[in-house]
Amino acid sequence: MLYEKLMMDSGMLTKFMLFKRITKINQSDVSITQLSDELSLNYQQTSIIVTEINNDLTKIISTHPSILHRAGKVDSTKLLVTIDEYRYFLLKKSVPFQYILYFLNHDSPNIEDFCQRYYVSRSTVSRKMLPIKKHVKQFNLRFTYTEANLIGDERSVRVALFDALWLGTRGTIWPFKSVALEDAQKLAGAFSEYFPLSRTYLGAKELTYFAAIFLCRTRKKMFVSYDTRYDFLMKDNPYYDFERLNNELGPVHSLDPEQSKGESSFIFFLAHYAPFYTIDDDPSLFQTLHDFSVRPNPVYELVQEFLTYAKANIFKKEPEILDKPIIIGNLINIMFTFYVLGKPFPNLQILVETPHQKRKADQFLELKLYQFFDEKAQEKEYKFIYTIKKPLVHSVKSILLPSYDKPKHSEHLKVGVAFEHNFTLVRMIYQFLNDLGFVDSSPYQEELNDSYDLVISSSLLPRKKYPELPLYFWDLSYGNKDLTDLYKTLQQLFEKKNIIQD
Template sequence: MLYEELMMDSGMLTKFKVFKRITQINQSDISITQLSEELSLNYQQVFIIMNEINHDLAKVISTHPSILQKAGKIDSTNLLVTIDEYRYFLLKKSVPFQFILYFLNHDSPNIDDFCQRYYVSRSTVSRKMLPLKRHVKQYNLRFTYTEANLIGDERAVRVALFDALWLGTRGTIWPFKSVPREEAERLAEAFSEYFPLSRTYLGSKELPYFAAIFLCRTRKKIFVSYDERYDFLMQDNPYYDFERLNKELGPRQALPPKYTKGESSFIFFLAHYAPFYTLDDDPSLSQTLHDFSIRPNSVYELVQEFLDYAKINIFKKEPEVLDKPVLIGNLLNIAFTFYVLRQPFPNLQKLVELPRKKKKADELLETKIQVFFDEKVKEKEYKFIYTIKNPLVKMFKSVLLPVYDKPKHSEHLNIGVAFEHNFLLVRRIYQFLNDLGFVDSAPYQEELNEQYDLVISSSLLPRKKYPELPLYFWDLSYDEEELADLYRTLQQLFEKKNIVQE
């Protein structure tokens, strides 16, 4: 289920979809008839929704011009409110979103107080929370109401909370009333060297959210325990500084010794819990490859055995593609996370990517990876794979697919990609761009603004800072029609760039 489907009721979700579509079209004469046909709604429904959206825009910006025109037309070029801002405007009235913010930001949260504050009944809360409850259940998490909270493995809890708050705001506002942004930014900066996120545009903005959630939870005396499965990586490893946390928190906020190790290890675990690596020269990637390879451990052995298998059975004609540090580092992170947790784990990818029909290349690759893990699970050392084999296979496939199905290409356009820092989120757009045959794409860097033909971004923050930047907004939950729109834009840019000047 997509994020908005978990957080919004049906009426709210329809408004968001209509707003999203008029943002994408960006024309001065969009017809309501056209919208109703595209979105499978009748004319009257779209007319009413557009009037509501027009009214909402004036609430966000009091001087916002009307986007409604005569003869059933809409002028989306008049939009001053971004899709991120409108999503957040709607979510402020969403019970699931309100509930998460409530129990994070209040000292003694409980259902009666929540209902009183937000003028809702217990039955309404229970009903509107149902999709989100079902979603978190797959990670063995559950919401409680007498004492309002999300409980389960606290590591999964914090990642699930991050996903909910980041996707609801995309960095446009600071949702943590109990934690000043500056405080979270300082803590994030203190540990930034461990995180590949810190070296990319949106990734550096995600880290303070993780830090704020850390501070919210620990101040409520909700702590993470140390996991002995970290030992081979973190024990007696000077790279992981277990003294740094309390030094940064200072004597007044320092954690008791029995909690410091667990909380510090969780921060280090977060640096590995997803396939974060996208840059070959990332120092944290080099450190990961070093640390996993010099100490005996099942994770490194599993990945190496898989790569040996893949070079013979999957990439026989080009085995060298499996020697890429980024690919190996991402496989190590995935294997490490499943080795430690031994259950599915929250991730942004599932909340933003629309289900797609499986292609032959996907199916064939997945089958070959499945064969490897079907054999591995028979070995005593890898029996833990049995319960998480399916998600593990899919994650490995997601990392390998871009190099498995990559044609030869010649690139001409210089494209910057500013997405949330997660390999599984950016892999599809990179694969799409590379498959075109005339594109060079890489993570967006502000200092290269003058060199870009286009910046494709899931946030409009770069445009706010650089109004002249050629930016193409790309919602992470895109569909095939939007890929066609992007292709047309890129094709036009390519032709323009290659016109011979007389």
């Protein structure tokens, strides 16, 4: 489920979606009628909500110009408030978001105190928390109220809290009242070498949020225990410095040996819990490849067995793709996390990706992945796969899909070209179509009308004779700049042809 649907009630969500749509259109004369049709609202509802948004903008920026015009028009080019800023403005009144911030930032948090602070009843809290309660339940986490908290495997708790706060603010503000920004930055900096995130602009900010949540939880005496499944990676491995944390925290805030070991191991685990690698020459990527390959362990063995299988059954024509360090490193991270936790765990991807219809290429890839993991789940050393097969397949698919040549495993478009019989006139179109990789083009033939997905013609004569023919008119005076619209048309047809109908 998308993040906003978890955090916002229906009225707040409608307002946010309308604001998001206004921002995306970016025109000076957007009609309220158009907006109401697109969001399936009536005109009066839309007009009221747009007026509320206009008033909200002046609460965020006192000098914000009005986006309202007469005659039921909206000027979205006057927007000075970003989507992230408006989302956070709304979330400050969201009970789930308020509740998470409350128990992170206050000592001895409880439901009675929360209700008094935010002028809300306990029944309202319970009702508005239902979507996010259902969401975290899939990770064996639950919210408590007598003592306000989120409980379960503390590792999953912290990742879930990060997801909730990062997606609500996107780094635009500092939501941690109980932790100074400087303290979080200092802790993040001390361990930055372990995290690929630290080498990108937003990644560095994300890492600071993780550090703040670490400090919030440990200061409240909520600790992570050491997991023996880390042993093959971290035990007697000088790369993982278990003395660094207490050295960084200092004598006043230092942890006892057991706590320090558990918390340090979590930091190192966190560096592997997601497919973080995006840069080819990342030092932490090569460290991962080295550490997992030189120490006997089921994770690296499983990855190697999978790569052998995928080269033979999925990437037959391009097996070298699977030799890329980024692919291998990200597969190791995914397998390691599922091996350690043995259950689904929170991740940003499922909160930001809009569900889409499955395509034929996706189906083929997914089928091959299930075939591999179904077989492996029967083996004793990989029995952990059985309970997490679905999220594991989804995660592995997300790594392979960008490198997976969809056109080779999808149904191509059949396109007829009806141009004057002159090479110099048609060569640009044929070259363009051939370069796309998902189009089979040939000279137009009337007897093949029923098989064409599209006919590109410099004349409208075929349409006059065959009104139902899918025809795209291409004037001979058109040039390279006009190919953009043709590409959009072909891409839409290709997607439609390869969507699996339920």
